[in-house]
Amino acid sequence: MKQKFQQFMTGRYGVDQLSRLLLGISVVFCVLSLFSRWNLFYLLALALLGYTYYRMFSRNVSKRYAENQKFLNARYRLAVKRDQQKRQFAQRKEYRFYRCPGCRQKVRVPRGKGRISISCPKCRTEFIKKS
Ligand SMILES: [Zn+2]
Incomplete structure (x- = not known):
């Protein structure tokens, strides 16, 4: 039985x-x-299960591997964003955080210095903000 399953799974993604x-x-x-009267959740569960087995x-x-890689990348980006x-x-x-109007780079400035001119470290655009 186990051997049959192994035979079935060779060459398949897993x-x-x-x-x-x-x-x-x-x-x-x-x-x-x-817990809900909707059949929608049941249908969604079945559909997801079907897709997972597929x-x-x-x-x-290679295609399944690429999909997983995409998923892992997205998960990593999310984790980095959450950390940030x-x-x-x-x-x-x-500190106060502003976005550079030129390149969208995030810029951190110390608080409580009044109106200051900020120059973006990435693209050198200058903009004036309250700190
Ligand atoms: Zn910039």
Whole structure:
């Protein structure tokens, strides 16, 4: 039985981080469907489950790998952004944060210096803000 399954899975993609997340979401939808009268959650759970199995048994390994890579990149960017926001929140009493009108670069300036001219460290655009 185990050998048969292994034989079936050779050349197929298998489980990755994206399918684990999709499985988790479909379990959440399943639980939600128990407490709600809508069949929508149940349908969504089934659809996600179907898609996850489709990915696991897919023979197009490179495409599935690329999808997972995309997902991992997005997750990483989200984590970096969350870290940045945390840091900015922790420094909110000593610093003000502005975006450069020229290049959208985030600029940090000390608070309580009155109106100051800020020059962007990236593109050298100058703009005047209250600090
Ligand atoms: Zn700039």
